Amino acid sequence: MMTVASPGVSLCHFDQESPGKLAAQLSDALTITVHRVSALPDGNDPCIVVMNKQDHREMAAIEQIRLKQPGRSLMLLMPRLSVPALRWALSHSVTQAYSYPLSALEATELKLQLNEHYHCPSVMQRHTHDKLRQVLDLIEHTFDRPLTLNQLATEVGISHSRLSHLFRKELGIKFSHYLICRRLEAAPALLHEEGLTVAAIAYRLSFSTPSHFCRAFKAHFGLTPSEYKQGAKSGQYSNSYRRYLECRQPQSLRHGIALASLA
Template sequence: MFNVLIIDDEPWSREVVKALGPWDRLELRVVGEAEDGNEGLRKIEELQPDIVVTDMRMPGTDGVELLEAMRSRWPQLKIIVMSGYDDFIYLKQAIRSKAIEYLLKPISPEELEAALKQSKKELEAARKSEAQSLSPLFPNRAALQRYAEQRERLYASLLELNRERAEEAFDHLHREMRSTDESEAKEGQEGRVTADLTLMLEQFLSQQSLTLGQLHPESEQFSSPGGSEALRGARELYGRAIDALLELRHSRSRLDMAEVANYIDARYQEAISLESVAGQFLISKEHLSRMFKAFAGENLSDYIVRRRMEKAKALIAEEGVSIKHAAQLVGYEDIAYFYRVFKKHYGMTPGELRKDG
């Protein structure tokens, strides 16, 4: 069974998706909901869904920023995009992010089912391909299943930065390798398993814009160990990577939030987000979000929106700039969406502001 996350700022819209999807028949399960992009990213990290059904127009981190973040950090995710507008900008971003389907609201049950079926089909194909690539490493299906379980534990240890959990998984793998009778088969199996685990670690780091060499220059010597030392080398490689990531997290905790605010103030008119700012300062988005809220009294995404709205208001009311041009100057190409955010922020539309002024 595959898991699904629904992201939409309108509660009724999320309810519609849940009501229309043939979840049981397709053997899919809705594991969570989120009302904006920021919460969506947190839920993806927490729940690890296989499929994400998301709206494009949301406060804070909108659909465009969300798609970029998902494609960068979780390229294996299957994405279904919803929008109330046949908007070329959104469609272009959906295509670039390799979304399964771009559904116009109100969505039909048939279109949603077709998109879900295609997502499931691609997930099953990927799972089958992975199983086929790993199956030559093991003498039987039971051994393959045991390896897959420890592989998942190792990935979880990376997400948690838990060295003890990683070492427990390697202990299990070591016992599994020792059960192989023939020494040549054992040596070849260890080498191939190590290559697979090293690739998984490199892919994990890549999702965070890091490499093994960046974390620890000496770690690269363990990237391709051979013979009986293969698994021991992989164990040390994972341990060093986790230790380096923990140290990196600790050093980033001293980040000056005033510097972050100055960075945003200079670039709020660009396509910046919690994700991109966290990447710029080499800090996890969760940690940045907590630190920035403690510093500024509001979350980072709201701060970006407030700075954009303050500048837009000044451009329209004080400098006589057209509403469309003001929207573009503060980073909004979608004028209708700009109107929506502006009204939510000030309780009036840009046109009403100009009229009152």
């Protein structure tokens, strides 16, 4: 049997200490070469950069890598994933971003991303994670229609209890909260449209009643739809909505997302 060589990957770091634990975590699927960011040679192999402080100095160094090697696949491991950080990464053509340290599932995702021949040892875990991605994609395309957990679970072939567990464990948010927040994300643009009443928007986004929509809007945005429509500034987001933003679009940010989806 012919053995397929593991793809080469450059692993770059800012710390004095080499990320040996991470290199070992990836070594069953990738041939890792470790470099200091300041000493990264030119090359065509994918480059994984481990951020530490995630400050201006590190961001500037990554910008220099992208400037000097615009065609190189660049992935970031960030200690603090956030929508602003991901938008910054998108603006510098970063391929993907993952939370750091990597969990076992995140490491598997990264290895599968970089090595198409890698055999995932936890097939069932990968399978259920794919089911969650399918559900998130369905929500993304049908959030303005009536949806239930049971309906989505049946559509992708998973039990409703397992799907509920995946939302809480992998995204850190209940399914019902995620769905409401996705609908609310679309609400401000609709409130700016002429001729659309608050009631019409509520029904367009599949809220059960206009009062349900108004209560949810107030709870998550800190002001009523009417106040927003009249030009009032948004209040502070709820904890649930902030958590939703962290895992948004359309796959979980905690497990790496294609950054183009934030465009």
